[in-house]
Amino acid sequence: MSSALYEGFSVTHRRYVPHAHAHYGGSLVDGAYGLGLFGDVATELCVRTDGDEGLFAGYTAVDFLAPIRAGDVVEATATLTRVGTRSRGITFEARVVCRAAPERGPSAADVLDPPLVVTRATGTVVVPVPAPE
Numbered sequence: 001m002s003s004a005l006y007e008g009f010s011v012t013h014r015r016y017v018p019h020a021h022a023h024y025g026g027s028l029v030d031g032a033y034g035l036g037l038f039g040d041v042a043t044e045l046c047v048r049t050d051g052d053e054g055l056f057a058g059y060t061a062v063d064f065l066a067p068i069r070a071g072d073v074v075e076a077t078a079t080l081t082r083v084g085t086r087s088r089g090i091t092f093e094a095r096v097v098c099r100a101a102p103e104r105g106p107s108a109a110d111v112l113d114p115p116l117v118v119t120r121a122t123g124t125v126v127v128p129v130p131a132p133e
């Protein structure tokens with residue numbers, strides 16, 4: 001893989017947060033929910049850059065900036081920032097793009113414009129050595 005080709009390459013997933021995932025008061029989901037989104041979006045990024053799902057080695061920083069709630073529509077983006085021999089440095093951001101508006105009714109919801117940034121992280125994923133051609 002050429003680093004010049006891929007650094008800055010990004011993948012975004014978007015998902016509705018089911019009410020079954022609410023875990024704390026105020027319909028909050030646990031922080032690990034956002035990290036699950038990051039694992040999935042990193043997996044697609046690695047498939048696209050390296051033809052392999054990769055293995056998450058670790059995070060160097062995770063910041064929970066605002067809660068994710070059941071009923072949110074959340075978008076998670078992984079951006080490739082560093083290409084090592086087998087390691088891939090990735091930054092992550094999760095944003096709420098739609099949120100329930102229960103004061104207007106049980107199914108009412110709004111588009112958040114701008115989206116609300118809820119989680120940021122940096123981490124490293126490791127991919128296998130490419131098989132010889």
Ligand SMILES: C[C@H](N)CC(=O)SCCNC(=O)CCNC(=O)[C@H](O)C(C)(C)COP(=O)(O)OP(=O)(O)OC[C@H]1O[C@@H](n2cnc3c(N)ncnc32)[C@H](O)[C@@H]1OP(=O)(O)O
Nearest residue numbers: 039042043053054055056057058084085086087124125126
């Ligand atoms: C994204 C996934 N599809 C979804 C997941 O979340 S997977 C679930 C969680 N992760 C795991 O279960 C992985 C468990 N860990 C492992 O299997 C291994 O520790 C590893 C594969 C991640 C690394 O082991 P190994 O292949 O023996 O590593 P090394 O040969 O020592 O190093 C290879 C490169 O990786 C860099 N590196 C290793 N560990 C770390 C770390 N903790 N943090 C940052 N970087 C790490 C190492 O520096 C090498 O980099 P270069 O190849 O020189 O670029």
